[in-house]
Amino acid sequence: MIFEKVKEFVKTKGVPLYRIAQIRQAVYEKGISDWDEATNLPADLRQALKKEVKLLSFDVVKVEHSKRDIVYKALFKLNDGNKIESVLMKPGKTWSVCVSSQAGCPLGCAFCATGKLGFKRHLTDEEISDQVLFWYQFLRKNNLGERVSNIVFMGMGEPLLNYVNVVKAIENLSCTDYLNIGQRHISVSTSGIADKFYNLAQDLPQVNLALSLHNADNEERTRLMPINRKYDLDTLKEKLEEYIARTGREVFIEYTVIEGENNSPAHVRKLGKWINSIKDNYLLHVNLIACNEAVGKAVATHESSVKKFAAALKAMNINVSIRKSLGSDISAACGQLAAKEGKRK
Numbered sequence: 001m002i003f004e005k006v007k008e009f010v011k012t013k014g015v016p017l018y019r020i021a022q023i024r025q026a027v028y029e030k031g032i033s034d035w036d037e038a039t040n041l042p043a044d045l046r047q048a049l050k051k052e053v054k055l056l057s058f059d060v061v062k063v064e065h066s067k068r069d070i071v072y073k074a075l076f077k078l079n080d081g082n083k084i085e086s087v088l089m090k091p092g093k094t095w096s097v098c099v100s101s102q103a104g105c106p107l108g109c110a111f112c113a114t115g116k117l118g119f120k121r122h123l124t125d126e127e128i129s130d131q132v133l134f135w136y137q138f139l140r141k142n143n144l145g146e147r148v149s150n151i152v153f154m155g156m157g158e159p160l161l162n163y164v165n166v167v168k169a170i171e172n173l174s175c176t177d178y179l180n181i182g183q184r185h186i187s188v189s190t191s192g193i194a195d196k197f198y199n200l201a202q203d204l205p206q207v208n209l210a211l212s213l214h215n216a217d218n219e220e221r222t223r224l225m226p227i228n229r230k231y232d233l234d235t236l237k238e239k240l241e242e243y244i245a246r247t248g249r250e251v252f253i254e255y256t257v258i259e260g261e262n263n264s265p266a267h268v269r270k271l272g273k274w275i276n277s278i279k280d281n282y283l284l285h286v287n288l289i290a291c292n293e294a295v296g297k298a299v300a301t302h303e304s305s306v307k308k309f310a311a312a313l314k315a316m317n318i319n320v321s322i323r324k325s326l327g328s329d330i331s332a333a334c335g336q337l338a339a340k341e342g343k344r345k
Ligand code: SF4
Pocket: 105, 106, 107, 108, 109, 112, 113, 114, 115, 116, 155, 156, 157, 158, 191, 334, 335
């Protein structure tokens, strides 16, 4: 829900203006999932809001959770019938939400279930921010915690191809009157739409940038991620340098370690060499992720293989961490739940 719709409703229905603050309180402080729960409002106003203003711009098809109850995954049906997904996870002490920015994706990365769905359409800013609002309501309803602390654009779609709506959604989500999620707690993960790095640096300099690299060899990366034909490693390097010079912020390099595909000693060397060639590379941080076995043809990567890869990078003076893969029992990698649903149609 875009709160402007509430303001418009109040204005056109002749509702006293002081009700706006009460409605805001019900939605963003109490986290109501239904207008009936807004007990700070009179019954007739609750009924009118129920008829005219939807709290969420999509229907919730289902919510699945992992065995450890630290990952929840939701499937949403948009007004035009397209389906998207979003994940709530607790990798540490706080809750993070992974949001989708497009229904499907045009980029067709070889390892990605969403890519196989093809591109349906861009999400509106409302559809993007409502994914977070939904999880906020979910946390409240299930007594799981007070708030969503972090947001990552790592769900379905390439966020920088839907740039305008993603920026609007982030501005909405970080607005102190609404969910008030600090921009430093929001990360945009891109497959490498390098032309937009500088725009992001200018428009949202506090937001974190993460580049999904997965291979530092041009030919191999193009096979894995066809977008590399347009934005190759030299272009990425140049645009990252511009971004870092403008923001002085750390940039995360995401590298999914895929057994037999990108984890040989030669791959480590190429990755290390590429990173060390970038100006101010002390601001680059590599996150290694073990490949989730449920994705495409890829085989599961053993933890020891990821550790070995990390140690080799460290030996080249590169900042590196191993990220836990959460919730593989509910297909919590990008696009997998919606892809499964798509196949069932
Ligand atoms: S990995 Fe991301 S950019 Fe690539 S196809 Fe999947 S959703 Fe699109």
